[in-house]
Amino acid sequence: MSRLWRVIVIGVSLGGGLVTPVGSLGAAEPDSSPENIRLAEQVQTILRTHCYRCHGQDGTVEGGVNYITDLGKLLARKKIIPGKLEESRLWRRLEDGTMPPPEEHPRPSAQDLAIIRRWITQGAPLPASAVTASRKPITSAEVHNLILADLERLEPRARRFQRFFTFHHLYNAGLSQDELQTYRNALNKLVNSLSWGSKIMNPVPLDEAKTVFRIDLRWYQWDATIWNRILQEYPYGILEDTTAARVLSTFTLARMPCVRGDWFIATASRAPLYYDVLQLPVSLTELERLIRVDAARNIQQERVIRLAFNGSGVSRFNRILERHDSAHGMYWRTYDFDEPPANLANRLEGTLVPDPRNVFAFPLGPAGLAENPFRHAGGEAIFALPNGLHAFFIANANNARLDKAPVNIVSDPRRPDRAVEAGVSCMSCHVTGIMPKADQMRDHLEKNPKAFTRREAELIRALYPGKEAALKVMHEDMKRFAEAVAQTGARVARQEAVSTVTLKYEADLDIELAAAEAGLTVARFREGVAQSPVLRRHFGSLLPPGGTITRQIWVQAFGDLIRELQLGTLFVASLNGPSNEDNTGELDPLESLAGTAHQMVFFPEGRRAVVAAADRSVRLWDVEGRRDVKRLVGHTASVWSVAMPPDGKYALSGGMDGVARLWDLATGLEMQRYTEHSGLVSAVALHPSQPWAYSGSYDGSLAAWRFRDGSELWRREGLGYITALAADPTGERLLVAAGRFLLLLDAKTGEERGRHGPFPAPVSAVAVSPDGRWYAAGFDDGTIRLWKHGQPAAIATLTGHSGPIRALALKDGGRWLLSGGADRTVRLWDTAERQQPQVALWKQHAAPISGVAFLSNGTQVLAGDQSLSIHFWRVDSFFAKPDPNTPPERIPLIRD
Template sequence: MKCASVLTIEPVQPRNKPSARRNVSRSCNRPHGQGRLINDSFSPSAIQETWSMRTTLFVVLVLLGSAAAGTAEEAKQLAQQATTVLKTHCYRCHGQDGSVEGAVNFVTDLPKLVARKKVVPNDPKGSRLFRRMEDGTMPPPDEQPRPSAAEIAALKRWIEAGAPTGESVLPRAAITQGNMYATVLADLETLDRRARRFQRYFTLTHLHNAGLSDEELQTYRNALSKLVNSLSWGSKIVNPVAVDANRTVLRIDLRWYVWDATIWNRVLQEYPYGVLDDSVSARAVAVGTATKQPIVRADWFVATASRAPLYYDVLQLPGTLADLEKLIRVDSTENIKQERVARVGFNGSGISRFNRILERHDSAQGMYWRTYDFDEPPANLVARVNGGMLADRRNIFAFPLGPGGLTDNPFQHAGGEAIFALPNGLHAFYLASAVNARLDKGPLAIVSDPKRPDRAVEAGVSCMSCHVTGILPKADQVRDYLDKNPKALKRTEADVIRSLYPGQDIAMKLMEADAKRYGEVVAKTGARVSRFEAVSTITQKYETEVDLSTGASEVGLSADEFRARISNSETLVRHIGSLRIGGTVTRQIWAQAFGDIARELQLGGLYQANLNGPTLKDNTGELDPLEARGDSANQWAFAPGGRRALVASGDRSVRYYDVEARRDIKRLVGHTASVWAVALTPDGKFAASGGMDGTARAWDLTTGLESARFDDHTSLVSAVAFAPNGKWIVSGSFDGSVVYWKTVNGQEGWRAEKLGLVTAIAVDPQGAFVAVTTPSALVLLNLANGREFKRYGTFAAPLSAVAISPNGKWIAAGNDLGTVYIWQVGEEEARFTLTGHEGGVRSVAIKDGRWVITGGTDRTLRLWDTAAAKQEVAAFRQHTASVTGVAFLENGTQTVSGDGTLRALPWKIDQFIVAPADAPNKELPKAPDRIPYARP
């Protein structure tokens, strides 16, 4: 930052405000003559005085406005000057490229400096940031150029003026979970289909929503990049790739780090924030990546995967140090025997409480350092041999050789740490006991880490926090001790010691060379070799207590809305009630309670790692990431009378279901993965289904047997529908194809491809066309030949459901934001846009151009009257899960709807539907006696 030498700060001159105040005073003290103004309002003197008063008032207002404008302009200038000073002298270490010295990476964010009490408005001496600049300790004394007196004075004036922030910053738009999944889906679609199952994602969206600046977010990106590469057996540094404009969603490829589904699932076993989003985008992302939970929070991952045991498991490190050495092709025993090692011995490392020996070996990847740490001997040890004191074997100056078995008088160590180079040049860490067994934490009696909550040294994060330069150069004391005390050891031992302990100069060069190589590799990750190491810094930030604002951002709500939701829930009050009154909860309590929080706030189904299904043969993901256990209903197809239904089940079956009796009539078994689409012929004789196994099937409901199968889709078959005559089936897939095939034998009639991910299909009851929804478009195809003849595009969220009216004149489609569009066939624009759902639309039915019902992930069924001013007529709220199927019954007085828990409910709607004006005496048909009425 060389610009400091030419920076000039001009003092802001105060305006002459007292004169304005004097004018105000004279104006306010002037006699108004109220009665005379009323009685003599048209006299020349009255007019003259009134004009004079108005002129004076106008001048006062102009002066006040000028003073206010001046004050605002002065504040803006002061803020700009302060920002310039801070960016010139502080930003390089406190924000640039995510640098986080002193745990501060927001030095140019003026409001945050005040909020976090680095600056105290109106009090320069009470502002730690200013004090350090004034006394010359910040920037550090060796940094050049130095802040000038004018710059320090400008900073002081800014604080004395109340630390104004200058121009107000508009609140940033929140990134919703739907936005995040849509971003990931768009990114996946840019990749080869076969490569998608290797992709996984990390998200910082909740931190973006919490207001963190890009500099602060960059520290998280740096920490993530460093950690994933520190958990890699790949030969190169490959950093996560940002896939959105805000750089809050970052993609990795499992192959970059030599990971597979087993490792990712091991990560997910620890993940407390797993929520299964019930949206088209989320489902498509799961299918593409072959995993139920392909996205995890980056801050959680950094804070958890950097600590044992997850740290060890992701790196796939064995249970003993001997096995680790085999893994990296080191034979430490033979190296010591053949004197192929370099040792450094000393007292007081700062981590270990007593002696420590460092020992360097060459490894297959470069270097391997291990330590021998010693517990402190008791002060009253009295062991005598032939009347003399015996030196303690924990004293490395008396016993510098070892370990046991390699010499007659070995030292007695209590454990140690191993640091070894990975193939990409970064370092990995391993803690071991005295018998070389793997340890998650080092014994407090031997080593400690003051940065950890329990002061214990944890494998991974503690090592990274300490070894910021890789190998910390340490001066050997053993060789110097031997040279100055030649009679302390036998000559034969002394020769071996001199060979193993080459002395300070040689050992220091080895350590400095290893540290240099490490620093060069760290730079490739975007992180810095710094006292405030990125991974440990982010771990500490994640582990701080959760307040209302932080919690709200993590569940996707505003602070006020989250406070209200807590107050209205006994469960949330019990778990996190302190948040609504300005308190905090520990991170451990928050993570423990997150399952209940997610259920209460209806964030989605909870991810359960123990329910993962079989993996693909190449171990890149799950065979069926959409599979569900127990009763589930991914889609319903109701018979016209509402008493029978077909259910697409997550347990690989198709259920032919008795709605009134709430039991299966038949189970149609044949799919080898979860079923997501079903359809019935109008006469109820045949069924169609599509599933995650990539097949669409036709079934004879009389026998319950499969009558035909179509195998030429290559991904989830997400939609099926019958042609009006029941002889043909239309099926659509996430592979972008729609196929028209025969019900009796599966023979293909026509195929439309490259439509985009197909989410829903409806066939015109009049037999003219097929409506196909994709994330970005509604496409109309000719039913006779599959040719596209109309396309409606540009939607705010992926379309998720579609229906056509019985007369074929109207189309209704809903999307993942809960919006419903109604088109009249042949028109260019949607005739109606219906909003009201608080979640995505999963099912829709349209009676005509007027009456529509929709079911959503917000667990509601809604009735709409497009002719009314308030188009949403009523909402039915008795479902307890996403409403995945809806239908108008043929009697005209009821609907029936089914949800994801296999619960179907009728709803009496004749109280809302008014008979047309041209038929006032027409009676509505009576509802079937056996279907009970249900009210909203």
């Protein structure tokens, strides 16, 4: 145990931006001549043989370099300067023998160095195979779909404990698998270093590229309070108005169940969040009580091991280390001291008294435990967690917790303010767990036997067992720590992953990384910034070649970027609602998530609407007067689905409380309810001629039940999360959107009569034509598909919306289709047109669409949005008189 404050800086310094294609920084163009292919391959082989084990293998990142075999990145990040040996840092390290370090074997031969020399002097040419290959970006929608697929494989009751981390933005920015492995190692180590669980439990990758990871809160003894504390610091939360995002929130009971892994590593490894996630008390005394250490009694009963020394490397003066046994293994603490002024001279009865900050004059204490105790200024504690990893605590002289240690006592040269921060600074120093340090106190005692009384000398010998005994215990503690680290999938190395990732996250961003973090291509990011005066002021420095921006400015202006480019709604942690009874999530994570009106259906003439509202009510809304006619109150959580028959006598609603309710619109009273769903009732429908209601839930259940008593007509389970229902006007079929499938069920029995899918994206809206012959489905990816009943393949696929489809309506045997999307647009489609089926586009809405309808007058359509804004448009000029001799099914349609 030594140098507890010290931070090690080893090897090549950190590179620049995280990702840059080879050609973008002026590197040599790929040369695929046979000679250059052989030369580059030889260089890669040499680097892999002699350097890869410390600079990329299993995520190792000595000197901040974990891409040693990627010749393109060595050039792009200026580790190699083509044609210039002396300016190439990698070459200088190889030539002077410091890379690999002298103790590493095997070492590159003279012939190996000659090959690398020739490669650099010839301009470091790159064969085509050495260029970083372009990748298909992983979108946020794909991330959501991955998470949904994973959650659906779990038991429903386990879903609320699941949370997720993602590195897909770094993958999109072009980081190699070796570079990404460093981030994975850091995440594995950090979450387990914030755990009171007894086992190492590593996040589970969900995709082949290993960019999305799942954890279970129970693994680390976390709960909703801990997760919400993490979210209080999260600056990158974007609430997307998609079906997948809503389902994720309801499954996990969290509005934001997924955060960026690099941000988490760089933030949760630093106090105060580090302390809060680890649930540490506010004083060292309470911490010792938590881990069953009675420090005063242990010192009195000589059950401690101490060592003292000068020159700790991080402390400005001398230091004492002290080890106790704890409930989970070891507990080491330091006593650190102010540096005494050179002219201090206290006199007592005419005799100079040594300064009590000098541990070699005052090795006993602290105050209260010795007649002449030392006077320390604070210290650091490092203790074993139940899983074998280590945790850290910084305290002042009164044992009160500190986020950072005073720089006049200890310092960390790698932190911006040089302050030692609890968590990350300690991890960067304690790469081996305990840093071995030789005791100097016993030698001092033996060489100065008259400096202490006999009693003091005996006590010093009891507390300070000497170099060999202390080092033996240290190495035993180091071994246990290394075994725990190995279980995280990494290994103890000179460069620690968490601190390295933190430095990379805190570095300046280039435009490639900025675009990837925003979920955009570089071209789209550049265009968006260029077109917005607000964004140009924030991010204009990124636009010139080689431009960068500081992490602080990026975080500060990130919300403006989201708002200006309409990338979603910025997450606000303070809007979290009440927790459920077991404190694993929110009672209603969707409340106030997406405006006021979640869904609306219109009376045939368009003068009134029934609205499923976020305020837990069902509203009977006066369209022209823009006011409530009635509020139907009974749901105990936000309402998300609503249906109404053409005569407008009653309404059916479903909410986050898991209840479907039937309302009398004349009186505003509840007529009946169905309570057998265990999740959000996300879709409801009414039979056209029978007193039957249909309700579907995200819990995978679908029920048909009777008006008179709420009894079940039939029930289906395990259908997947249900997002939309539509009853066939003939009364024969029920159209069901279930995850990425579209099902056709018998309306009377619930038996399956057909299905379509799986589709690339979840189904988000459905509609059936008035004659029952045609039906349509809208999807989270903005596409719409149209089918003729009885045919397995879609007749048409319509594209144009840039976001999820929220509402659909069909007219005239399926020829005319009206759609509203989360992109705030309403579109009219003439499916008889092959080349340009979209005949009208309306952009007047300022919020995602909640409902659309063709009015009974035959001349107008209307649409309402989540802000309860409703607009009418005349469409009769688009409607050509159909040929009465041409049945609807023969109308030509646009095809896939």
